[in-house]
Amino acid sequence: xxxxxxxxxxxxxxxxxxxxxxxxxxxxxxxxxxxxxxxxxxxxxxxxxxxxxxxxxxxxxxxxxxxxxxxxxxxxxxxxxxxxxxxxxxxxxxxxxxxxxxxxxxxxxxxxxxxxxxxxxxxxxxxxxxxxxxxxxxxxxxxxxxxxxxxxxxxxxxxxxxxxxxxxxxxxxxxxxxxxxxxxxxxxxxxxxxxxxxxxxxxxxxxxxxxxxxxxxxxxxxxxxxxxxxxxxxxxxxxxxxxxxxxxxxxxxxxxxxxxxxxxxxxxxxxxxxxxxxxxxxxxxxxxxxxxxxxxxxxxxxxxxxxxxxxx
Amino acid sequence: xxxxxxxxxxxxxxxxxxxxxxxxxxxxxxxxxxxxxxxxxxxxxxxxxxxxxxxxxxxxxxxxxxxxxxxxxxxxxxxxxxxxxxxxxxxxxxxxxxxxxxxxxxxxxxxxxxxxxxxxxxxxxxxxxxxxxxxxxxxxxxxxxxxxxxxxxxxxxxxxxxxxxxxxxxxxxxxxxxxxxxxxxxxxxxxxxxxxxxxxxxxxxxxxxxxxxxxxxxxxxxxxxxxxxxxxxxxxxxxxxxxxxxxxxxxxxxxxxxxxxxxxxxxxxxxxxxxxxxxxxxxxxxxxxxxxxxxxxxxxxxxxxxxxxxxxxxxxxxxxxxxxxxxxxxxxxxxxxxxxxxxxxxxxxx
Numbered sequence: 001x002x003x004x005x006x007x008x009x010x011x012x013x014x015x016x017x018x019x020x021x022x023x024x025x026x027x028x029x030x031x032x033x034x035x036x037x038x039x040x041x042x043x044x045x046x047x048x049x050x051x052x053x054x055x056x057x058x059x060x061x062x063x064x065x066x067x068x069x070x071x072x073x074x075x076x077x078x079x080x081x082x083x084x085x086x087x088x089x090x091x092x093x094x095x096x097x098x099x100x101x102x103x104x105x106x107x108x109x110x111x112x113x114x115x116x117x118x119x120x121x122x123x124x125x126x127x128x129x130x131x132x133x134x135x136x137x138x139x140x141x142x143x144x145x146x147x148x149x150x151x152x153x154x155x156x157x158x159x160x161x162x163x164x165x166x167x168x169x170x171x172x173x174x175x176x177x178x179x180x181x182x183x184x185x186x187x188x189x190x191x192x193x194x195x196x197x198x199x200x201x202x203x204x205x206x207x208x209x210x211x212x213x214x215x216x217x218x219x220x221x222x223x224x225x226x227x228x229x230x231x232x233x234x235x236x237x238x239x240x241x242x243x244x245x246x247x248x249x250x251x252x253x254x255x256x257x258x259x260x261x262x263x264x265x266x267x268x269x270x271x272x273x274x275x276x277x278x279x280x281x282x283x284x285x286x287x288x289x290x291x292x293x294x295x296x297x298x299x300x301x302x303x304x305x306x307x308x309x310x311x312x
Numbered sequence: 313x314x315x316x317x318x319x320x321x322x323x324x325x326x327x328x329x330x331x332x333x334x335x336x337x338x339x340x341x342x343x344x345x346x347x348x349x350x351x352x353x354x355x356x357x358x359x360x361x362x363x364x365x366x367x368x369x370x371x372x373x374x375x376x377x378x379x380x381x382x383x384x385x386x387x388x389x390x391x392x393x394x395x396x397x398x399x400x401x402x403x404x405x406x407x408x409x410x411x412x413x414x415x416x417x418x419x420x421x422x423x424x425x426x427x428x429x430x431x432x433x434x435x436x437x438x439x440x441x442x443x444x445x446x447x448x449x450x451x452x453x454x455x456x457x458x459x460x461x462x463x464x465x466x467x468x469x470x471x472x473x474x475x476x477x478x479x480x481x482x483x484x485x486x487x488x489x490x491x492x493x494x495x496x497x498x499x500x501x502x503x504x505x506x507x508x509x510x511x512x513x514x515x516x517x518x519x520x521x522x523x524x525x526x527x528x529x530x531x532x533x534x535x536x537x538x539x540x541x542x543x544x545x546x547x548x549x550x551x552x553x554x555x556x557x558x559x560x561x562x563x564x565x566x567x568x569x570x571x572x573x574x575x576x577x578x579x580x581x582x583x584x585x586x587x588x589x590x591x592x593x594x595x596x597x598x599x600x601x602x603x604x605x606x607x608x609x610x611x612x613x614x615x616x617x618x619x620x621x622x623x624x625x626x627x628x629x630x631x632x633x634x635x636x637x638x639x640x641x642x643x644x645x646x647x648x649x650x651x652x653x654x655x656x657x658x659x660x661x662x
Binding site for chain 1: 359360363364365366367368369370371372374377380381384385388464465466467468469470546547548550551
């Protein structure tokens with residue numbers, strides 16, 4: 001992976017550290033932890049084309065080819081992600097800065113991680129016994145809710161929504177490492193109700209959604225951690241909680257399915273290396289299925305079951 | 313490339329039965345298809361499919377923003393498909409706010425639709441059991457023009473928001489949809505004349521449907537078989553408040569459960585559409601679904617039989633869509649039934 005040679009200039013008004021990267025940006029990102037240093041990634045505002053020439057893959061609102069990714073969010077912004085070290089943001093006139101950040105720190109960064117050859121998991125992570133456990137699952141399965149409930153029990157937050165796993169040392173037989181993201185979570189109103197928290201003290205992720213920005217600055221882990229376990233949250237028809245290990249080809253499939261923005265890989269030309277990494281990570285990290293009742297389950301019961309499973 | 317054939321219905325009208333039948337017909341195996349592996353025909357409002365194809369999570373968008381992207385989503389899915397692709401849908405046939413004349417389902421992506429219809433008196437009962445609510449609540453929801461699935465604010469549902477309209481609003485939106493190649497089948501005819509009804513549906517969709525294959529698919533999707541599988545391994549599409557998904561599978565159960573007040577409420581609200589569809593007679597009284605449509609076009613025309621509702625009178629049996637005439641259900645059925653399947657699959661197979 002070539003290191004950035006991008007010349008730092010005064011368009012990088014702000015500088016942060018997140019995902020193991022120093023990020024220089026002309027856009028303020030108040031969710032992230034401020035830092036100093038030569039940026040690995042630069043985010044700047046500028047014009048972004050409406051389409052790529054000869055894209056390898058075209059989705060409904062994205063296009064990709066190796067080293068070049070384009071994302072359009074109607075009436076919010078267009079983003080271009082280049083070579084894993086540059087993001088250009090072309091915001092729609094009058095749009096709220098928060099709206100831009102949702103998609104910048106979401107899909108745009110997802111493309112960036114893939115361009116950099118990282119392995120981003122779609123999940124939330126907390127620190128347990130000096131290591132990291134990640135909660136994955138489809139949207140709405142309770143990844144953030146579970147992580148927040150654990151944070152409330154004293155565990156430090158490591159990442160919410162995207163867990164960037166570094167594959168840099170895998171070749172030497174090393175353990176995969178998860179970089180810390182930033183000290184904030186996104187939680188829906190009824191998830192906060194379930195946890196017993198009042199959303200009225202929190203800002204909204206977007207003013208048009210009943211989803212809230214929940215800060216976690218006082219319970220955030222700032223150092224990279226070895227990846228200890230992956231839990232995949234799944235509903236089932238029975239009562240109670242069941243935790244069981246996923247093995248064999250189902251494990252490989254789970255890692256594939258729990259990859260953040262898996263659909264971007266084909267266009268970026270990263271499918272093969274990604275699947276290789278999935279194989280290696282799968283050989284070093286256990287993956288568990290956590291089955292819980294589809295509706296009406298006691299969150300406490302789930303957290304108790306998980307804590308019992310957190311043996312060092 | 314228009315590859316999508318919609319399997320459309322108001323909830324609890326027999327859509328799952330049709331899906332299981334088609335899955336069995338398509339797979340053509342020696343054993344029944346697994347009711348928990350019907351992915352060959354997914355639902356139009358699946359969140360994961362949207363997220364993967366669009367590149368943005370629907371969870372970060374409003375319902376209106378999601379709706380504005382759904383027509384292009386279906387165009388994308390249609391272009392990705394090698395040939396015809398079935399998608400189940402409970403959304404009413406509506407037009408997207410802010411997109412000129414563009415239906416949610418996208419005209420460009422749509423090859424046709426099979427609309428499944430059931431007596432709303434039975435739907436009310438079935439829906440009450442499914443959702444764990446009272447029959448009165450169920451009747452109220454069916455009367456609500458603003459009814460939706462998966463739209464509770466502050467909550468992330470498994471699926472995207474689906475606008476249902478009222479029961480008669482839903483039916484009317486599909487059967488009167490402009491420029492839509494449509495086959496309408498009734499749950500009651502699926503029960504009473506399965507061979508004819510399902511064969512006609514399969515042929516409308518351009519599928520190879522010789523009698524032995526249809527028979528096998530019918531046997532593999534029989535209610536008892538679905539009940540057996542659910543008892544054995546559960547059914548992942550069953551919502552938690554509902555004890556059993558494949559509960560009764562009968563027609564006319566409403567007669568044992570709904571009281572006069574409830575029946576009158578349903579007919580007061582939906583009587584016009586019920587008359588069009590053969591669920592009330594000329595006197596506005598509920599009746600067994602008349603005429604038997606599944607063989608309309610083969611035997612004597614239903615509107616010629618004594619006591620049958622004059623569907624033909626409403627719009628004329630030979631409605632002309634190009635003159636802006638909306639066809640009655642029966643006319644639509646015979647226009648897009650067995651006779652026109654050659655549009656999709658070549659000469660008629662006998």
